[in-house]
Amino acid sequence: MLQQYSFxxxxxxxxLPIFMQAAFLTIQILVWSAVISLAIGLVTGQLLTSTRGWLRxxxxxxxxxxxxxxxxxxIVVVFFLIPIAFDVTLSAFTSGVIALSLNYGAFFAEVFRAxxxxxDKGQWEASQAMGIPRLRTLRRIIYPQAIRRMLPPIGSMLISLTKDTSLISVIGVAExxxxxxxxxxxxxxQIEVLLLVSLFYLVLNLPLALNTERLNRKLNLA
Structure with missing residues (x-):
């Protein structure tokens, strides 16, 4: 069947200009969602480790x-429910970024928590014995070590986020x-168009995958 198809x-x-605009919009969605979801994940990940139940x-x-x-x-709930519940006007772009950020923020929270x-708990105990505040312990001792273990899943999540930007097409975003x-x-x-789109996603994700792997090797060799 494919042999009879004429491309x-x-x-x-x-x-092509339309696809370039769509690619630029996709990159904007990716950048905003990545930054916000990482921030959400960082904060929520720490709350998950809290000994205080009202935070955890x-x-x-x-x-x-x-x-x-x-x-x-x-995505659909954010797009339709938030404007009704809070009497605000949200564009489809903003609704999509919010939904992606909240979703991936939850996954990043587990990555940061893990x-x-x-x-090793001994490093926490040593820091407490020396009177080092918790936030400084996290910033100076814990995270420099933990980031080496978190980098591969973070890179994989960002690649998945790039692909999942396609889901906000359901609310009319022209990505x-x-x-x-x-x-x-x-x-x-349709076949030719889908081949072109797959090429765009490959161009977006390949540098991300390569740079994540390169940084991972560099950190583990340091």
Whole structure:
């Protein structure tokens, strides 16, 4: 069947500017969501390790909810529910970034929690014996060691985040996948359009994967 298919990319020059705009929008979504979700994960990860229940329990509820419910459901809920519940106006772009950030923030929280708890407790006890404050212990002693163990899962999560930006096409954001659907419907060349989109995602993710691996090797050799 594929041998009988005739590939046609004659539509590409006219559609390429649209795809470049969509790629730029996808990068914006990725950057905003990555920065916000990492910040959420860093804070929530520390709350998960707290001995105070009033801090740990709400953090655990948040993490479990966003880890155990579908991301697509969360995107739709944020897009429709937040404007109704809080009487605010949110663009589809902002709603998508919020949903992605909350979802990946929950996963990053577990990464940070596991990384911190993987460090030998003796280092905590030694810091306490020397009178070093907890935050300084985290910043100067724990995280420099834990980051080496956290880097591979963080890199993998960022790659997954890049791919999951396609899910916010469901609320009308004109990122790569949404644009591919529109161009494919207009040109009737769905296969060629999907091949082009896969190339865009590969171009976005390959440098991220390579740099993560390079940094991982550098940190583990240091």
């Amino acid at each position: 046609d990319f004659s539509w590409l020059p006219g559609a 329990v709400p953090a655990r509820v948040y993490v479990d909810f966003f880890r155990l419910t579908p991301l697509l459901f969360q 990384g911190v708890q993987s460090i 790569l996948f949404n644009t591919a659907q529109n161009v494919g419907a207009g040109t009737f060349r």
